[in-house]
Structure formats: structure tokens, C-alpha cells
Amino acid sequence: MIVLHKYIAAWGLPDISPFCSKTEIYLRMAGWAYTTKTGDSRKAPKGKLPFIEMDGQTICDSSDIIDALEARADHPQGGPLDAGLSLADKAAGRALQSMLEEHFYFITAWNRWGNDAGWAVYQEPLLQYVKQMGIPAFAAGLVTGLIRRDVIKSIRNQGMGRHSEAQINAIGVKLLTALGDWLGDKPYMLGEQPRTLDATAYAFLIGIWDAPINSPLKAYMQSRPNMVAYCERMKARYWQTGS
Template sequence: MITLFTFGPGLSLPDPSPFVTKTDVLLKMSGLSYQTQSGSIFSAPKGKLPYIDDDGHKVTDSTFIRAYLEDHYNIDFDEGYSSTQKALAWAVEKMLEDHLYFAVQALRWENDANFERGPAEFFRGVPAPMRAGFKAMIRRRVSRDLHGQGMGRHTPDEQFELARRDIDAVAELLGNKPYLLGDAICAADATVFAFLLGTLCPRFESALRRYTEQHKPLVAYVERMMERFYPDFTGCKKA
């Protein structure tokens, strides 16, 4: 059986990582039997989650996991769509994973209030005498990575302007369709849903969340996906 290694529910989300949520949704879409298990970046094959273990065969990275499921189990997540539509879906995925992701990371980790609302929870298991120093070290490391990637070099207002364009692009492409490409769900919907869900998370206060909430079709899309894949999860609903 396939085992998906995750962080587990947190930050009022099914999983704090959109990449884990994406993979979980893909597995739900596949119809395959699988189980989830709490994982650790310290024991993960590439030092990151998610990864899967399929009877001893480990696959890391959400994109490679998708490819493995398609190749090994002969699954076509994009059945019925043209090569042009599939290319568009891939471009949307990469925009969210390699651009929007870092803007959301910045507003969670570099904003003091949001850090205390969210990522600070990750350090509860650290012994009290070491906790403050360890939190500061990891936070500096995240900021260093954001600076190296480029998003961390911008002001919060500039980060919002960049991320806003991603949200506008997704809203324009989705329109009033039930799913990204049309009436049938595709693999990219797992990604779009996961990243919009994180952006809309009510735990965090941000101009980006408020802006995304103004796109009612995007909000309705996330609600539809939640009802389909996480009908019993209530953590990400507004109080």
C-alpha cells in the first residue's frame, strides 16, 4: 500500500504545506488505496515533505509523485484535455509553486504577528530553554532562502503586487468554470486548490488574503474542492 508522509493538520489547514495537500488530493483523485503518516524532514529522502513509500519504493516531490502514479498505475489525471490545455495547466502550476508560494511564505515567516499566529507553533516540541534560539535560527534560515530566491528582496507592498498578479491570472483562467480547464477536474486543480486554500487561510492577516477573498469565483472554487475532498474538515473556515 502507498503511504503518504505528511506534516499533518496544522495552521487551520489539512496540512501546512500546499505541496502535501496537492499530493493528498492527487491520491484521492487516483482512487488508489493509501494511508497517511506523520513524517519528518530530517528522515525524508530529500529533506522535504511530501514523499510516498509504495511497498518500499520511495518517491519524493509532489511533481515526481504525480508522474509515478501516472506511469506506475496508468492514471491519466488530465483525460479528455488537449495538449495545449495541459501546457496551460503546467504553466499555472509552476506559477503558483515557484512564485506565489514564496510570497505566502514571506507573509507567514517575515511578518512578526503572522509568525506568532502560525509558524511559531512548529517549535512547541522544542525544549523550552532552546526554543527561542532555535526559532530565531530557523526563521533566519527561511529569510535567507527567501532573499536568495528573490522574493525576500522586495518590500511587503512589492511582494503583494507580485502575488496579486498570480491571483488575477488564476481568476481570469478559471472564470466561472467548475475546474481550471473545464467541467472535468485535472491534476493542476490539486495544485490550484492547495495554494488558494493556503492564501485564504483565516489564521493569517494579509492584504493578499483580503484581495483573494474579493474574487468570489475563487472562494467558491476552494469551497467546492473542500466539500469534495475534505468534507469533514472545518479548520480553515472563518469563525
Template sequence: MAHLSYFVKQRPNAEFISPTGKVPLLKVRRTLIPEFSGIVDFVAKKGVKLCAHLSDSQIAEMRAHMSVMDVLLRNVEMYVMWKHNDTYTQLTRYRYGSVYKWPLNWILPAMKRREILTKLQDSGWGDKSTEEVLEQYEKALRALSSQLGSKSYLFGNQPTEADALLFGHLFTIITMSLPCMDLKNAILNYTNLQDFVTRVETEYFKI
């Protein structure tokens, strides 16, 4: 979206070399910049801001939407991937452990699951039922769909950092085959969100 030159490297140990233990991870020469917000701040300091055309009030609103996505959508996704038993046993455990040899391919997913479940508990999500989690997800999607409306992007005809973040969340769920289809089905209830994903993929990621 920002038309910056980059290339992608797949690294099984990305989370372990990340300063915060989280991905995505950007490497610029010897500098490591972790997480979406860190990368956005880094390129902004270089003078690249997708939101440069927005007013101060719109930027504040954009940041509020990004906060919802970064906290609520992330917690929902972690809940489904790591706490939902069918998803963990049929998908997450194997995907996370696939790059390691036995016995690490069993030990590390179990350790990661304990770590995630502790984080969910600390953030008040550990005791929620699946139905409660899906209800929160539906509310977030409804708000994002309302903000998008009939526009091409969340704040008009030009993409912002919020659009990049939203695309990442929605595209991942839509294109992933999950035992729990509730998240994908919730997204598919909103035609404008589906169209948004298709638009961004076609414009920025199709070769």
C-alpha cells in the same frame, strides 16, 4: 481526485525524513516520494493522470500555471510566514516549534527562519516590501481567476493536477488564522476562486 487509496499520518519529522527536505511526502512501502511534483510524476508512471483528457497545448498551459503556483505562490507564502515579523512571532514560530521540547522549540524555528530567508534572498524575494509581495500575489490570483472563469475547474468540468495544487494553496490561506489577513482578503476578492475551493472541498474532502 484520482480516487487512489491512501491514509494520512502526521509526522513532526516529515521534512527531516523527506529526501529533499520538503513536504508533502508520500510513502509507498519502502519508497519515499517528496513534494507535489514528485508525487504527481510517481502516480503518472503508474498510469494515473488527471490531465489525460487534455490536449498537448492544454497540458503545456497547465504546466505553465503550475509553475506560477509552485514558484510565485510558494514564495509569497514563505515570505508572509517567515519574513513578515508579526506572522512569524505570533504564529509560525509557535506552530513550527510546538512538537519539540525546550530549547529545541526555540532553536529550530530560528534555524528554519534563517534557512527560508536565505532562500528568499537567493530567489530575489528577500528585499521585496510587503506591498510588492502582495502585488505579485494579486497578479497571480487575477491570472488564475481569469483561467478558471465560470468553469468548474481550470480546464473544464474535470479536475487536473493544476486544480489539486491550486486547491492546496488557496484552502490553506482561507482556513488559516493569520495576523496578516492580506492574502486571505486577496482571495476573497474573487468569487470564482472561493467557489472553486468550496467545490473541491465538498466533492473530495467532506466525510
């Protein structure tokens, strides 16, 4: 049995972290049996969540987890989700994944941690999480405030946080435009079948669409029926609320 160490679910999302959502959605897409545990990122082997435990082994990083599971001979679907993809589709999938995880991530992070209205919403599940990690209720506000300060600093260090908020969102809309145009009228990101890229794409899109944070990113998604339909399609197949 696989144990997925993650943060916590909120607003109907698998997790407040897109990387934890990605991993859990992948586990469902591929049909792996798993349980979840609220993980302590301070004690995680790489200081980040998610990680999994499987057969006495610990694997960190959502992509390494997916790669390890995809390579297993006992894959529940008999073979990897990406089997049979052309080299061009594999390359496009890799590029889109990187765009979302290494670029778009910092835009979504800004909308949650940097923007005051976003923070007012995001702090709620974070308070719950830090309390579950043993922080006394009276100190939880202070602790989440300190984490916020560190995350904002890391977004500045990465570079995204040097832009104005309007510029950050304008970059975000450009990336969403690219993703929406790539999706077009296909049911899934790489065609008729869901592939590993869909775990990433869905995790990042529902982080915008289902989180109760109003932003230019959400407004843009509202204007793209194909992206909204994609989220509904993935949710109906893999993430019925409460399941």
C-alpha cells in the same frame, strides 16, 4: 498501501505545507488508499517533505509522486486524471502550476515567515511539529526561530525577499488575478473535470483562504467570488473538515 510523509494539519488545511496539501488532495482526488505519517524533513531523502513510500520504493517531490501514481496501471479511476486534455490545456496547466509552485510560493512563504503578524500565527503549528520531531518544549521556540531565520534567508536568496512587503504582496495579487481570470466561471481550473492542476491550485488557494493570516492576498481573494466558490467546491468534494 501508500504512506505519505508530511508535516502536520492545521486550521482545517490538510497540511501547513502547500506541497504536502497538494499531494494529499491528489491522493483523494484519484482515490488512492493511503495513510499519513508525520515526516522528519531532516531525514527525508531530499531534505524536504512530502515524500511517499510505496511498494518498498521511496518517491520524493509532490510532482514526481503524482507523475508516478498517474502512470500506474492500477490507477483507481482506470486512468490518469489528466487523460484527454488537449496539448494547449496541458501546456497551460504546466505554466499555471509553475507559477504557483515556483513563484507564488515565495510570496506565501514571506507572508508566513517574513511578516511578524503572519509568523505569530504560523509559529504555533510549527512549534507542535518540532516537538513531535523530538525537540524538547523548552527549546522549541529557539529552534523555530532558527528555522525562520534560514527560511527568510532563502527567500532573500531566491530574490522575492529583496522586495518591500508592499511589492511582494502586489506581485502576489497580480498572480492571483491571473489565476482567478483563468478560472473564470469554470468549475475547475481546466474545465468541467478536476485535473492534477487542481491539487496544486486548491492547495495554494486554501493556504491563503483558510489560514488565519490576514494579508492583501486574502483580501484580494475575498473580492473574487469565483475563487472562493472554487475553494468551497474542492473542499466539499475532497476535504470535509475532520475527514
